[in-house]
Amino acid sequence: MIEGISAITLATHEMSRAVRFYRALGFEILHGGEESSFTSFRAGTSYLNLIAQPAERRWSWWGRVIFYVTDVDALYNRALAAGCQPTTTPRDAEWGERFFHLTDPDGHELSFARPLLPV
Structure with a gap:
């Protein structure tokens, strides 16, 4: 049985730019950083990872x-700032x-x- 997602790993061509982007949104860095080839952030009880890839990839x-x-x-306002x-702008979706x-x-x-919240 699947219990949940531990982490998701996204590729980046420019680690320093990607790290600055996610830190600006409030993600807490746990490992790595702008000069690393692999960086891990806390995402609630899970993790968001970044892995450097060559430009040709x-x-x-x-x-x-x-x-x-x-x-x-x-968070939308923080992203704008x-x-x-x-x-998209924040909106309430029909799926709740x-x-x-x-x-x-x-x-x-x-x-x-x-x-x-349920009505």
């Missing part, structure tokens, strides 16, 4: 990572979450969401 759209956060609107350009989307500097699509 390319990828196309692969999907989306969804992170639950305490306050969707506060950090110079990020989210691809408030969310917004943001693409990281390497093209990985991220969603930050919070379940809506």
Whole structure:
């Protein structure tokens, strides 16, 4: 039986840029850093990892990572203040979450969401 996701690892062509991006959003760095080939951040009880890849290694759209956060609107405002350009504004979805989307500097699509309280 699958119990959960321990971590997700995303590729990057520029570790220093990627580390600065995720730190600006509030991710806590646990291992590695801007000069490392592998960096790990805390994501609740799980982990978000970054792994450096050579410039010639390319990828196309692969999907989306969804992170639950305490306050969707506060994180959206933090992203804007950090110079990020989210691809959507926060909204309440018909499936019962408030969310917004943001693409990281390497093209990985991220969603930050919070379940809506039942009415």
